[in-house]
Amino acid sequence: MxxxxxxxxxxxxxxxxxxxxxxxxxxxxxxxxxxxxxxxxxxxxxxxxxxxxxxxxxxxxxxxxxxxxxxxxxxxxxxxxxxxxxxxxxxxxxxxxxxxxxxxxxxxxxxxxxxxxxxxxxxxxxxxxxxxxxxxxxxxxxxxxxxxxxxxxxxxxxxxxxxxxxxxxxxxxxxxxxxxxxxDLSPFQTPSAAARACAERFRERFTGPVWLCVGRLIYYKGLHVALEALKAVPGTLVVIGTGPLGAELKRKSQELGVADRVAWYGHASADELVGAYLAAAGLWFPSVARSEGFGLVQVEAMAAGCPVINTAVPASGVAWVARHEREALTVPVGDAPALAAAANRLLTEAGLKERLVAAARTRAAAEFxxxxxxxxxxxxxxxxxxxx
The missing domain is CATH 3.40.50.2000 (Glycogen Phosphorylase B;)
Known part of the structure; x- marks a missing residue:
């Protein structure tokens, strides 16, 4: 074909x-x-x-x-x-x-x-x-x-x-x-030694907890919502990806007073990407429009054991890929306080991360x-x- x-x-x-x-x-x-x-x-x-x-x-x-x-x-x-x-x-x-x-x-x-x-x-x-x-x-x-x-x-x-x-x-x-x-889930399910070494470097380089956003810097990814949420969450937001909104988002981080806690990582190698998931306390996936039909980076995170926080984009597959309170925490579209609250739940609620991660790994292997x-x-x- x-x-x-x-x-x-x-x-x-x-x-x-x-x-x-x-x-x-x-x-x-x-x-x-x-x-x-x-x-x-x-x-x-x-x-x-x-x-x-x-x-x-x-x-x-x-x-x-x-x-x-x-x-x-x-x-x-x-x-x-x-x-x-x-x-x-x-x-x-x-x-x-x-x-x-x-x-x-x-x-x-x-x-x-x-x-x-x-x-x-x-x-x-x-x-x-x-x-x-x-x-x-x-x-x-x-x-x-x-x-x-x-x-x-x-x-x-x-x-x-x-x-x-x-x-x-x-x-x-x-x-x-x-x-x-x-x-191919195997690089995320069974990380290489190089990927594990990258994870260690992420933990050493960035003040924890490390939060992760992965994707092009374009409007429907909702990065502006993530920057708003960071004001109410400890740690560092690492953004992997490039795109036309890069300069605008950097200005936004300065206006919000969180610029010193955002790492604009740009392009990541395959090992660096896996290492980022291993080091992160959670993947933030705050998409705001149906242009985001699925969100494959959620599957990467699920296979790697990185908890997912996504958004309830109407008539989209995003919240179906990783389902609320089953494999992920799902928050309303554009709701920065709800995103922050979900992130803080991952830090404070006993057993939550482990429950979501176990279910996510199973779903990723069976469906994706x-x-x-x-x-x-x-x-x-x-x-x-x-x-x-």
Missing amino acids: IHLGKYYPPSPGGIEGHTQSLARAQATLGADVRVVVVNHAARDGRDATFEKWTRTPKAETTDGPVSVTRVGRLANVAKLDVAPGLSARLNELARNPPDVWHLHTPNITMMLAVLRCPRVAPLVITHHSDIVRQKVLKHLVRPLEVAAYRRAARILPTSAPYVDGSDLLKRFADKLTPVPLGM DWLVMGGRCLDVYRGVVGRS
């Missing part, structure tokens, strides 16, 4: 990480897997995702058994990568077509390319999230989404709860098969392991290929 993604690691991000995990899992299960994405990296190797006028080169690479085509782009305008070579590459691959093409959305660039290539079939779509905040863009893109989704044989929302708030998904109710995201996810998707493909 061929996965049609947005970008591919080392580009950070939930869709990017999922595309890699699914491709690797299916290859491990014996499938022949190729990925086609836009190249996020400039010629000097830096991440140019958010740079509007930076060109990126075409690159053919491998990720273990997975072949990866990174199509070059000319620019990025209004979240649309201008990549003239993309349609030509899909048409070239369609001459020797895969059994299934698997598109990951939202992804305006790739949807346009798919619609220009009628031989991209049969098509399966993983719907990671709706376009939520960009009201004008949402309405401009809707006809494109409808056309692409009409082409699909099956559509895979990442959780059943997300469907309830999605007019787009409801329109194609007869095509839906929810398939939760998954990942990458081979479980890969197998579920292969079952969907078998049904699609049988029908086609």
Whole structure:
């Protein structure tokens, strides 16, 4: 099969990480897997995702058994990568077509390319999230989404709860098969010596308790809520990730008087990320919009034994992944005092952390392991290929 993604690691991000995990899992299960994405990296190797006028080169690479085509782009305008070579590459691959093409959305660039290539079939779509905040863009893109989704044989929302708030998904109710995201849990379940050493360095470097936020510095992650909550919680907030709101959030931390207790860590290596979860008293996941459809970093924390505090984003899978008082503590969206209170509960309530961690580890292994996810998707493909 061929996965049609947005970008591919080392580009950070939930869709990017999922595309890699699914491709690797299916290859491990014996499938022949190729990925086609836009190249996020400039010629000097830096991440140019958010740079509007930076060109990126075409690159053919491998990720273990997975072949990866990174199509070059000319620019990025209004979240649309201008990549003239993309349609030509899909048409070239369609001459020797895969059994299934698997598109990951939202992804305006790739949807346009798919619609220009009628031989991209049969098509399966993983719907990671709706376009939520960009009201004008949402309405401009809707006809494109409808056309692409009409082409699909099956559509895979990442959780059943997300469907309830999605007019787009409801329109194609007869095509839906929810398939939760998954990942390779082993680095988090069984940390390497290097990861454990990173954890020790985190504990030595930062005044405890250490609280953790992981993800791009973009609006729907709710980092401003975390900064507000930190005023009422002891310790240090370590923020792993980069993004366009970095400077604004740093100013916010200064205005709130917590700048000396926030560590803007930026990019973390794989061992550093695992070490951060091991060292943290909890993962804060204060998302504020349905653009956050799932929250895969919650699964990382769950597998690593790091307690999760998440938000009750309406009609989203966030609070379904880690459920209130079962695997996590869930607080209202945008409620900094509630986030602070939940964090303080983890510090003071006897047995709470241990109970949540044990349940979270069990749920992660049963529902969100990458081979479980890969197998579920292969079952969907078998049904699609049988029908086609």
